[in-house]
Amino acid sequence: MNTPDVPHISPETLEDYVLEKLPPAERAMVEHHVATCSSCRAALEEELHLAAGIRSSGRTALKRRLAESLAASGQQPAPWGRILSAAAVLIVIAGIGIVYRWFTPGDQAPQIAETMAPVQADKASREMPRPEEPEPSARFREKREAPEGSQLRISPAPTPAPVTAPALTGQTASTRESERAKDALMENKAAVDAAAESPDAASALSEHLSIWRTGQLTENTESDQYELFLKSDQLAAPHAAGAQMQKRQDLAGHIQTFPRAIVRVSPLVDLPLADAAGRTRAGAHGIPTQIIQSPDSLVFTLFTDLPFERDALRNARVRQSAPDSVVLLIGGRSISYNLSLPVAR
Amino acid sequence: MKTPLLFMDDDARILDGIRTGDETALVKLYRTNRKSITAFLLRNNGTADDAEDMLQEALVILWERVRAGRHEYGARLSTFLFATVRNLWLRRLARKRRESPATHPPEDHPDETLSPLDQIIDDERTEAVRSALDALGEPCRTLLLLFYWEELSMEDIARRLGFANADTAKSKKYQCKKSLKDLLTNRSPGLEHA
Numbered sequence: 001m002n003t004p005d006v007p008h009i010s011p012e013t014l015e016d017y018v019l020e021k022l023p024p025a026e027r028a029m030v031e032h033h034v035a036t037c038s039s040c041r042a043a044l045e046e047e048l049h050l051a052a053g054i055r056s057s058g059r060t061a062l063k064r065r066l067a068e069s070l071a072a073s074g075q076q077p078a079p080w081g082r083i084l085s086a087a088a089v090l091i092v093i094a095g096i097g098i099v100y101r102w103f104t105p106g107d108q109a110p111q112i113a114e115t116m117a118p119v120q121a122d123k124a125s126r127e128m129p130r131p132e133e134p135e136p137s138a139r140f141r142e143k144r145e146a147p148e149g150s151q152l153r154i155s156p157a158p159t160p161a162p163v164t165a166p167a168l169t170g171q172t173a174s175t176r177e178s179e180r181a182k183d184a185l186m187e188n189k190a191a192v193d194a195a196a197e198s199p200d201a202a203s204a205l206s207e208h209l210s211i212w213r214t215g216q217l218t219e220n221t222e223s224d225q226y227e228l229f230l231k232s233d234q235l236a237a238p239h240a241a242g243a244q245m246q247k248r249q250d251l252a253g254h255i256q257t258f259p260r261a262i263v264r265v266s267p268l269v270d271l272p273l274a275d276a277a278g279r280t281r282a283g284a285h286g287i288p289t290q291i292i293q294s295p296d297s298l299v300f301t302l303f304t305d306l307p308f309e310r311d312a313l314r315n316a317r318v319r320q321s322a323p324d325s326v327v328l329l330i331g332g333r334s335i336s337y338n339l340s341l342p343v344a345r
Numbered sequence: 346m347k348t349p350l351l352f353m354d355d356d357a358r359i360l361d362g363i364r365t366g367d368e369t370a371l372v373k374l375y376r377t378n379r380k381s382i383t384a385f386l387l388r389n390n391g392t393a394d395d396a397e398d399m400l401q402e403a404l405v406i407l408w409e410r411v412r413a414g415r416h417e418y419g420a421r422l423s424t425f426l427f428a429t430v431r432n433l434w435l436r437r438l439a440r441k442r443r444e445s446p447a448t449h450p451p452e453d454h455p456d457e458t459l460s461p462l463d464q465i466i467d468d469e470r471t472e473a474v475r476s477a478l479d480a481l482g483e484p485c486r487t488l489l490l491l492f493y494w495e496e497l498s499m500e501d502i503a504r505r506l507g508f509a510n511a512d513t514a515k516s517k518k519y520q521c522k523k524s525l526k527d528l529l530t531n532r533s534p535g536l537e538h539a
Contacts, residue, residue, distance in 0.1 A: 019496055050525065051493045052467075053474020058494030059405045060475065062368070066401055069372045265420040270428040307417060 009033055009040050017044070018051045215287040215302070215328065215335035261318040261328060262299045263308075271303040287335055300328055302335070356422045363411040371404045378426050385427070391434060399437075403429040413496045477528040485521035492518060 009017075009030055016022045017030050034041040271288055287306075292299035298318060302308075312331030319327045326339040362370030379400060386396040403426045410416040478486055484506050491497045491505060499511035499518070508514040 019493070046526075049470050050474055050522070053471045054478055054489050054493040056471045057475040057478045058490045059409075061490075062371075062405050062408060063401045065368060066371055066375065066404065069368065070375060073372065264424055266424065266428045270425075270432055305417060308420075310421075313420075 008037065009043070011043070011047075014040075014044055014047045018047050211291050213289050213291055213337045213339060215289050215337050217287055217306075218334045218336070219332065261316045263313045263316040263328065263330060264299070264301045265306075265308050265313065266301060266303050268303050268305050289335075289337065291337070291339070306333075359422060360411055360416070363408055366412075371408060374404060374407070374422060374426065375400060378423050381423070381427065382430050385430065386434065389434065390438070395434070395437075396430075399430045399433050400426070402433055409494070473529060473532065474525070477525055477532060480528060481521065481525055484517070485524060488514070488518055488521055489525065 013022070013026070013030065017027060022030065030044075034044050268288075288303045290301040290303075292301070300316075309331060316328060316330045319329060324338060326337045328335045328337070359370045359374055379396070382400045382403075383393055383396040386392070386399060391399075406429055407416070407422070407425065478489065481489075488502060488506060491502045492499075497505070499514045502518075503509070503511050503514035506514065508517065
């Protein structure tokens, strides 16, 4: 149906629409108009097809030039090269494993466990009396992807870990079990270290250990929320002092077992809809985040277009602001997650 | 103030190269990311050829984003490429599943996705435009690429192609588009308005 009293959309406006250069109001106007104007709708479809074909042509040409450049520089490896490379890597990994098992005495397991113990997260936690060293791998017992609403368990479990888990009980496990657990732990550590640098490795981890949360962003939060809380505690009115003190003690109990944070940022457009749909919400202050649980770290992948300095990401810290809330401190920002941690004992 | 190249890290240098149209920046990125991308694809039912294809696709997307000024991104380029490849690969796997009705009945498919038939028609139209664009000759081919793909302004296009001013470039663009539409109509009547 045509609308003779309304002027048709100009070709320039259609071009701008296709190139996504129109402001939202004009964009909506175009969409409203083409819904009732068949000739404009046909013109828009034609414009869309032209643009798609031209863009496709540009991409194809660029890919062809790229392939030519790579071929000229001899970068395209022969299939045998790939196979031999993979075989070499496998041999090296197997060799390292054999040498490691052969030469490492079993009674060193507790030392390794100590090195893998969670990093004390902040000054406040360092000042706390150090509890019994927890079983490191017990914090990572939940290997499957946790559903929304479930809690990410990080603190040590009270019972000894099963032999199949990468747990080190030190005094109670047999030498063979310790070695096996040690290997698993070292593999995990290597994977996490790699995850800090390689998104590939992070993805491999994410297949087993990830959960999704929406973080709530707060700007201009240079200060430490825990320290702020302590200050507010000191300034609290006398009648609230008891409750504040209890809260403070509860909080102190949580802070002891914080892992380090590895933070990566992906643009919001790359949020994998198939994986995250319904689990996270991107809003004005909401940042969909994939949280990967690993042996001594939490790997946060933030899906946001906010610019973050690399140094800020590198120096990110994770704190607990309440028993069911974890805060990621990045530069001048803080991002809060609903992520319950059980009380450390 | 522009950062001196001496003090830029690798990613910044590569982004700067892409902004100035230096395609060797993509070659460098390809070299540094090929292994991790290939490993990922091999672990996820892909082949080495798929990895080549996906990585090139991701590099082209990066190129387009940077050239169009839409790449404001704090993470490393390797992270961006990996995330892009992962999404592209998931989409391709989903498409493959849609094209196998024996294993995935049609009712499983979301309504908003194109049916295989629509996809074929869409691909044919795109191919027809690509072919007509190649037949159009210069400077029309480059002009339309600069406008629709590189998304340059008419002023920049005029400067790049040596036209007197933006109005001249705009007039030339109008002629080129008309020629392209004529070519499409003559080659496959009705296709572009199907």
